[in-house]
Amino acid sequence: MPLPFAFAGLRSFRFRQTPFFSRLGNLLGRVRSWLGDRMFKPGGKSDPAPKKTRSAHLEVGRRGEIAAAAHLAALGYRVLFRNIRIAGGELDIIALHEKTVVFVEVKSRLGESAAAWERVDEKKRRFLLRAARAFVRQKNLQGFSQRFDVVTVCWPTHDIADAPVVRVYRNAFSEVRET
Numbered sequence: 001m002p003l004p005f006a007f008a009g010l011r012s013f014r015f016r017q018t019p020f021f022s023r024l025g026n027l028l029g030r031v032r033s034w035l036g037d038r039m040f041k042p043g044g045k046s047d048p049a050p051k052k053t054r055s056a057h058l059e060v061g062r063r064g065e066i067a068a069a070a071h072l073a074a075l076g077y078r079v080l081f082r083n084i085r086i087a088g089g090e091l092d093i094i095a096l097h098e099k100t101v102v103f104v105e106v107k108s109r110l111g112e113s114a115a116a117w118e119r120v121d122e123k124k125r126r127f128l129l130r131a132a133r134a135f136v137r138q139k140n141l142q143g144f145s146q147r148f149d150v151v152t153v154c155w156p157t158h159d160i161a162d163a164p165v166v167r168v169y170r171n172a173f174s175e176v177r178e179t
Helices: 006-009 017-041 055-072 114-118 122-139
Strands: 076-086 089-097 100-110 145-155 165-173
Touching: 055 076, 055 089, 055 100, 055 145, 055 165, 076 122, 076 145, 100 122, 122 145
Parallel strands: 100 145
Antiparallel strands: 076 089, 089 100, 145 165
């Protein structure tokens, strides 16, 4: 569909380099596609956009983090933050337990729990340590004691509608500095 006469000059490269005209070009492209959908589809209306569905492993992880946070709260932890991205890593849960800042890594699985615990390898520990150090610096928490816990959330029946089995491994690993 050709552009209206007033905007025909916007196609030149010089005008498209400026931010205003690039945004205007994007807007015109969206209007053009919207009009095209309305004009060329039967019934004059476009089809509704398909709903985006989460992949299965992301849904298991999301529900696992919710179950882990609820279980930790029942054990007396005070959940402060969830899913913090910092320093190239992600901290699943940051909680406070008896004046200790606890960094919690959540591993969720359908099936047996042993495989979930084994997935916190040395590389993952380094990422968690780096992210925890950055978080402590950012929030000025150097005076607090810190601990790393791992929580495994498993659904033995392979159905996330059932109640999961939640296990907490306190002080699962610690920061070892090489001198």
